[in-house]
Amino acid sequence: xxxxxxxxxxxxxxxxxxxxxxxxxxxxxxxxxxxxxxxxxxxxxxxxxxxxxxxxxxxxxxxxxxxxxxxxxxxxxxxxxxxxxxxxxxxxxxxxxxxxxxxxxxxxxxxxxxxxxxxxxxxxxxxxxxxxxxxxxxxxxxxxxxxxxxxxxxxxxxxxxxxxxxxxxxxxxxxxxxxxxxxxxxxxxxxxxxxxxxxxxxxxxxxxxxxxxxxxxxxxxxxxxxxxxxxxxxxxxxxxxxxxxxxxxxxxxxxxxxxxxxxxxxxxxxxxxxxxxxxxxxxxxxxxxxxxxxxxxxxxxxxxxxxxxxxxxxxxxxxxxxxxxxxxxxxxx
Numbered sequence: 001x002x003x004x005x006x007x008x009x010x011x012x013x014x015x016x017x018x019x020x021x022x023x024x025x026x027x028x029x030x031x032x033x034x035x036x037x038x039x040x041x042x043x044x045x046x047x048x049x050x051x052x053x054x055x056x057x058x059x060x061x062x063x064x065x066x067x068x069x070x071x072x073x074x075x076x077x078x079x080x081x082x083x084x085x086x087x088x089x090x091x092x093x094x095x096x097x098x099x100x101x102x103x104x105x106x107x108x109x110x111x112x113x114x115x116x117x118x119x120x121x122x123x124x125x126x127x128x129x130x131x132x133x134x135x136x137x138x139x140x141x142x143x144x145x146x147x148x149x150x151x152x153x154x155x156x157x158x159x160x161x162x163x164x165x166x167x168x169x170x171x172x173x174x175x176x177x178x179x180x181x182x183x184x185x186x187x188x189x190x191x192x193x194x195x196x197x198x199x200x201x202x203x204x205x206x207x208x209x210x211x212x213x214x215x216x217x218x219x220x221x222x223x224x225x226x227x228x229x230x231x232x233x234x235x236x237x238x239x240x241x242x243x244x245x246x247x248x249x250x251x252x253x254x255x256x257x258x259x260x261x262x263x264x265x266x267x268x269x270x271x272x273x274x275x276x277x278x279x280x281x282x283x284x285x286x287x288x289x290x291x292x293x294x295x296x297x298x299x300x301x302x303x304x305x306x307x308x309x310x311x312x313x314x315x316x317x318x319x320x321x322x323x324x325x326x327x328x329x330x331x332x333x
């Protein structure tokens with residue numbers, strides 16, 4: 001069974017094909033980073049227009065020599081995301097489904113991130129905890145089964161990836177901020193600035209990154225000049241504070257739920273310091289930890305195609321629009 005996946009929720013135009021027997025058999029991704037970098041963030045209208053320009057080309061590249069008639073289902077991101085961008089993917093998916101006479105599977109982008117670590121063929125074994133961290137989300141999720149999710153903790157303000165982007169901008173780095181901060185933090189002292197670790201010892205599993213971001217702002221304002229050394233020290237100190245909070249919260253959730261496995265997902269899951277700290281947690285608590293491949297931490301269609309294959313029983317020929325900018329986990333259409 002071959003499932004085609006389409007992803008256009010934000011600034012990646014992506015198409016992939018997943019074979020239930022062979023695994024991932026085709027994939028193409030185009031990132032709009034260069035388009036949005038001069039603005040320091042994603043401009044929704046520009047994102048939608050670029051999806052229009054690129055999606056046919058990306059589809060053909062992903063398909064390669066595969067016969068379109070061999071596709072059994074067409075899965076696409078229906079939300080959450082930028083509505084205009086989502087509609088481009090949905091319209092293309094619906095047009096393709098009509099042309100090939102294949103059923104559609106609208107899927108939740110966040111749910112796809114939960115399943116991304118299993119793309120390599122690892123067996124899905126429920127239940128497990130997921131730390132989903134990206135530019136738009138900071139969530140601790142108790143994954144009890146497919147379609148069975150309970151959000152245990154979430155950010156009360158900025159998502160951690162958003163905080164990385166904003167701090168990068170404060171210290172004069174480019175967009176997206178996560179990779180830029182990680183790169184220069186290698187040359188900095190993580191103890192040079194004593195940045196706060198908000199809600200580290202709170203009794204719940206929630207996060208807050210606004211205060212940490214503000215502390216960086218005040219530190220920058222107190223400087224007489226921004227040298228490359230200070231820039232690296234701020235990046236290292238911020239990254240240390242942010243990842244400490246993430247690791248402490250997921251550790252608390254493990255203790256509170258008794259779960260024995262963690263999934264790390266989302267764009268921030270590519271951060272090496274976070275991965276190293278989670279690996280230390282694994283060794284200390286004797287738990288299982290699974291990460292997505294680095295290429296599948298950020299938005300991609302492979303995870304959409306994979307989740308679509310798991311939800312083949314939900315396939316429909318209905319052409320009613322399912323696109324929605326907000327779609328909480330666990331809420332069915």
